[in-house]
Amino acid sequence: MTTPVDAGNAPGDTTATAPTETETAPSAPPPDTPPPWQVLLGYIRPHRRLLALGALLSLTTGAAGLALPLVARQLIDDLSADRGVAGLLALMTLLVLVNACLGALGGYVLQRAAESVVLQARRSLTSHLLRLRISAVDRSEPGDLISRATADPTLLSAMTTEALIGMGTGGLLLVATLVMMAVLDVVLLAVTLGVIGLTSLVIAVVSPRIRAATKQAQESVGLIGATLERSLGALRTVKAAGAEPREERAVHAATDESWRQRVRAALWQAIASNAAGLSTQVAFLTVLGVGGARVAGGQIDIGTLVAFLLYVFYLMLPVSQFVRAIAQYNVGSAAVSRIQEAHALPAEPVEAAAAPLPAPAGEPASVTFREVRFRYGPELPEIHHGVSFTVPPRGMTAFVGPSGAGKSTLFSLIERFYDPTDGEILVDGREIRSWDLHGLRAAIGYVEQDAPVLSGSLRDNLLLGAPDVAGERLHEALRTARLDGLVDRLPEGLDTPVGHRGTRLSGGERQRVAIARALLRNPRLLLLDEATSQLDAVNEAALRDTVAEVARETTVLVVAHRLSTVVLADRIIVVDAGRVRAVGTHAELVREDQLYAELAATQFLSGQD
Structure with missing residues (x-):
């Protein structure tokens, strides 16, 4: 018969659904986050x-374009x-x-640099993120990350080409154009500036709305990915439950929201863009009228008016x-904000510390828990209430107890996926947080309860933690895990x-891949979380014997x-309600x-399984 006893608090259990401390999903960057332009720089x-x-x-x-109206003016005068x-x-x-x-060339160079950014x-x-x-991952949606x-x-x-660079070059060209217009006729320049000033007011009002709508649009894209x-x-579960229509509605709701926010952003961008275009047309008509009057009055000649009108077009x-730069800056600012929110999530150190390994590779490790307390969040109940035990080097130690007792979380604490809220965990007599994290995990072989396998080849998965292994050692691991067939x-x-x-692998095959992957690391400490739960009796018995053999050196x-696995253990630790109840x-x-x-x-299953 099967038993209801499981790993206790694997990620699917109700006791392991939240992260430690006060970490939250990406929602807002820290208050000291630099402005978007500074991040982009x-x-x-x-x-x-x-x-x-x-x-x-x-x-x-x-500059080449600015010279054209002056040449045109001289051309008219000469004619x-x-x-x-x-x-x-x-x-x-x-x-x-030359202009073309x-x-x-300039467009290509700028785009190449922007893609490098x-x-x-x-x-x-x-x-x-890796x-x-x-x-932090527990509180986040993978699709959004x-x-x-x-996308972001x-x-x-x-933002690089049209906002920062475009704003700079566009601003300089705008000033240069206005200077050339002032050289031609100050009165017509004043008329032009008056029209442009009204446009600037419209853009100032619209700009914040573009940024808000764009950020909401990007967030809705993240929601689509998450949904x-x-x-x-879990597509098989969805299909088996006949839940495709509900899931479809959820995804469509997210895509509809994305559409609404993008249409909203497009509306404000269209208002800003058309306000700029309208101002230019109004300026042209106004300059044409005022300029025509000034030509008729003899204040300017026809060549000057034509040149000025060309500058208006220019x-x-x-x-x-400039308008596109402002719009793209707001669009990019929303993206930068989301990127910074993700960067603000707590991460593990990138580089290994200088601390040496506590013992030579291959030597079995000892593990000690001293009054360890742990909770997944300040608002959640404790999982462990002062757990204490010692595992000496070498040999097999089995953890048993009811579901939700806190067994699998002990392994997560040893791997430092989480840190205890109180108490100490020692490996080889040294507090685990003083270890180099990469050195610690390099000394551990870990087989998770659901034995995840990554997309790729079988070889890629086997060598995930030991990429340089080959030859006889690899084939020996295949034989040990009964994967050679x-x-x-x-x-x-x-x-x-x-x-x-x-x-493309069965559940048992995935477990055997995970076991072989762990053994190839030649670990000093081997953690097996329900590592044979999906194996048939023959493979389970063979791997049980293998584990017993490994325990002589690790x-x-x-x-x-x-029960057939537990009775082989040198010691058994009974965990109940987050405490060690008995050892023996x-x-x-x-x-x-x-x-x-x-x-x-x-x-437990009977000893005859």
């Missing part, structure tokens, strides 16, 4: 030379005076060609560029893809519910501990 700094070159080319293009204009026509042609070539931001964020503390690492950095490209990831991650470029059957052997989350800790051998505990005797009699 940090990403830009390594590429500043390339961006400067692109900006210079853009300014040169603009009026019946002078030759071949040279001026050649000059205008040259200016147009430099514009194309996106690359840097994305690499930085993905590196941070090092997040487990407690993926969106922050994929993409918006930095436009879809939840459904696809003014459309820097004004539109599977490898022989697979069409591409070790290089056969296992599918998303190992869907410290092995096992969370198990099968199977025979001792059957005699001396009522809970263990009940579990052995009614909940």
Whole structure:
């Protein structure tokens, strides 16, 4: 028969659904977060030379364009005076060609630099996400984190080229154009500035709304990813429950919200853009009327009016560029804010500390818990209430107890996925937090209860923690985990893809892959959390014997519910309601501990399994 006893508090249990301390999902950046432009400058700094070159080319293009109205003015004057204009026509042609070539080159250089900024931001964020503390991941939606690492950095490209660079070059060209217009006629310049001033007021009102709508739109994209990831991650369960319509409605609701927010952002962007276009047209008509009157009155000549009108048309470029820059800055600011929120999540150290390993590799480790208390959050009840026990080097120690007793969380504390809220955990007599984290985990082989397998080949999964292992040692691990027969059957052997989350493997095969992966690390401490729960009797018996063999040279800790595994342990620790109830051998505990005797009699599988 099967037993209801499990690992106690694996991630699916009600006692392990929240993280430690006060960590929360990405919601708002810390109060000392720098403004978006300062963050962007940090990403830009390594590429500043390339961006400067692109900006210079853009300014040169603009300067060539500014010269065209003056050449046109001279052309009209020469035509009026019946002078030759071949040279001026050649000059205008040259200016147009230079403008086009430099514009194309400058656009490419700027876009290349902007994509480099996106690359840097994305690499930085993905590196941070892969090092997040487990407690931070517990409070986050994986789909939303993926969106922050994929979609949000993409918006930095436009923020770089159209916002920061565009605002700078557009501003300079705007000033230069206004100076050239002032040289031609101050009165017409005043008319033009009056119209542009009204546009600036509209943009000032609209700009904050663009940023708010864009951030909400990006957040809704993250919600789409989170909702879809939840459904696809349990698609078999969804289909078996006939829940496709409900999940479909949830995903569609998220996509509809994204559509609404993007339409809202598009509305405000359209208002700002069209306000700029309208102001240019109004300025042109006003200048045409006032300028025509000034030509009729003899204050200016027709060539000056034509040149000024050309500058009004030319003014459309820097004004539109400036408006786009403001819009893209607000769009990019929303993305930067979301990226910074993700960066604010607590992560583990990136580099290994200088602390040496407490003992040579291969030597079995000892483990001691001293009055360890732990809770997943300040608002949640304690999981452990002063857990104390000692596991000497070498041998097998089994943890048993009712569901929710806190057994699997003990392994998470040893791996430092979480830190205890009180008490001490010692490995080789040294407090675990004084270890180098990478050195600690390198000394541990860990087989999780659900034995996750990553997308990729079987070889990739086996060598995940020991990439340099090959040859006889790899084949020995395959034989030990009874995977050699599977490898022989697979069409591409070790290089056969296992599918998303190992869907091409059975549950037992995934467990055997996890066991082989752990053994290949040659661990000093082996943690097995229900490592044989999905194996058939033959494979379970074989691997049980293997674990017993490994325990002669390594410290092995096992969370198990099968009596056949427990009775092989050198010591058994009975955990109940977050406390160590008893420690002893199977025979001792059957005699001396009522809970263990009940579990052995009614909940463990019989010794004949």
